[in-house]
Amino acid sequence: MKKRMLRDLEVSEIGMGCMGFSHGYGQVPEKAYSIRAIEKAHDFGCTLFDTAETYGREMFYPGHNEELVGKALAPFRKEVVLATKFHIGPEEGKGNTSLYDTIRGHLDASMKRLKTDYVDLYYLHRLNEQVALEEVADVMGRLIRQGLIRGWGMSQVSRDTLEKAHRITPVSAVQNLYSMVERDCEQDIFPFSMENRIGVVAFSPIASGFLSGKVTADTKFKGDDVRKFVPQLSKENLAANQPLLDILADYACRKSATNAQISLAWMCHKYPNVVPIPGSKNQERILENLGACKVELTDQEFASLEEALDACTIYGHRGHVESEQKTFSNNWTK
Numbered sequence: 050m051k052k053r054m055l056r057d058l059e060v061s062e063i064g065m066g067c068m069g070f071s072h073g074y075g076q077v078p079e080k081a082y083s084i085r086a087i088e089k090a091h092d093f094g095c096t097l098f099d100t101a102e103t104y105g106r107e108m109f110y111p112g113h114n115e116e117l118v119g120k121a122l123a124p125f126r127k128e129v130v131l132a133t134k135f136h137i138g139p140e141e142g143k144g145n146t147s148l149y150d151t152i153r154g155h156l157d158a159s160m161k162r163l164k165t166d167y168v169d170l171y172y173l174h175r176l177n178e179q180v181a182l183e184e185v186a187d188v189m190g191r192l193i194r195q196g197l198i199r200g201w202g203m204s205q206v207s208r209d210t211l212e213k214a215h216r217i218t219p220v221s222a223v224q225n226l227y228s229m230v231e232r233d234c235e236q237d238i239f240p241f242s243m244e245n246r247i248g249v250v251a252f253s254p255i256a257s258g259f260l261s262g263k264v265t266a267d268t269k270f271k272g273d274d275v276r277k278f279v280p281q282l283s284k285e286n287l288a289a290n291q292p293l294l295d296i297l298a299d300y301a302c303r304k305s306a307t308n309a310q311i312s313l314a315w316m317c318h319k320y321p322n323v324v325p326i327p328g329s330k331n332q333e334r335i336l337e338n339l340g341a342c343k344v345e346l347t348d349q350e351f352a353s354l355e356e357a358l359d360a361c362t363i364y365g366h367r368g369h370v371e372s373e374q375k376t377f378s379n380n381w382t383k
């Protein structure tokens with residue numbers, strides 16, 4: 050697979066989100082199946098794997114996903130970029146423990162579960178208003194100098210926050226919600242990150258499955274599946290957003306690809322510093338999504354796709370993602 054840079058970290062053009070093996074999308078597969086899925090993605094050429102200390106919270110226990118990912122990656126750990134995330138809880142940072150020790154505690158616990166002595170990309174999962182971001186950035190610089198992490202990033206932050214943190218310790222990647230139906234990042238995150246050699250790791254790039262066209266009004270979401278609460282996936286909004294799916298289906302047909310592949314190829318064509326991390330629990334779909342790297346849009350095809358997308362109104366938003374700005378796409382109307 051072609052490679053992209055998240056600052057100094059070289060990764061495959063498309064990465065893999067591992068959350069669904071433990072958390073967020075209902076019933077999970079057997080562990081052995083999930084581990085095999087990760088091996089298959091690696092065999093295909095995927096070198097960016099994304100997890101977080103909290104993945105597992107509802108279905109299992111925090112850390113479930115890191116354990117699984119650590120086990121799967123162990124045979125080829127040095128060949129891949131392993132990304133994980135930490136939270137600074139509301140009570141942390143208030144007592145006598147230094148911020149360094151607090152974050153170091155999270156990192157050590159993650160490394161133990163991940164069976165590794167370094168993390169390639171360590172993200173602050175969400176901002177904690179009790180803790181100064183500048184201090185977090187400073188700690189990250191220290192962890193980099195100690196060789197415990199190779200780079201750092203933040204998730205769901207604004208451009209101003211990114212800039213503030215980047216001034217203290219250069220940021221490798223920002224992981225924000227980005228897809229054809231959630232395009233806020235295009236306003237200022239992409240311009241700033243391109244100017245500053247920061248990668249944009251797009252989470253939920255297939256809009257929680259919506260852009261694949263396989264979610265219908267009859268799809269039932271079970272267990273902890275977050276899609277029960279995604280307004281974009283309500284019956285009314287699925288119907289209202291059908292024109293977008295028709296555009297995707299048209300391109301998919303012309304390019305002998307799938308809708309999901311077109312949605313990923315579109316963002317890869319658009320920005321040289323974006324790396325989508327689609328998530329799937331299904332081995333075939335994982336390979337399908339990674340296969341988007343083989344779908345090349347010509348400049349002409351890309352331009353008419355952009356034009357068609359710009360003319361589309363998007364109904365509903367993803368809703369449940371807490372974000373720094375507490376707002377979602379500018380283009381949602383319901």
Ligand SMILES: NC(=O)c1ccc[n+]([C@@H]2O[C@H](COP(=O)([O-])OP(=O)(O)OC[C@H]3O[C@@H](n4cnc5c(N)ncnc54)[C@H](OP(=O)(O)O)[C@@H]3O)[C@@H](O)[C@H]2O)c1
Pocket residue numbers: 065066067068069074099100204205224225251252253254255256257258259261263309326327328329330331334337338
């Ligand atoms: N930083 C953050 O706050 C944050 C938040 C959410 C997620 N993430 C990370 O980003 C990764 C990706 O996010 P996501 O899982 O929401 O992304 P996504 O790929 O947009 O959505 C995943 C959902 O789409 C379905 N899907 C994926 N590919 C498909 C395909 N080709 N055809 C049909 N359905 C398909 C999956 O179902 P099946 O499993 O049935 O295929 C799953 O239900 C996560 O794994 C996690 O690592 C980060």
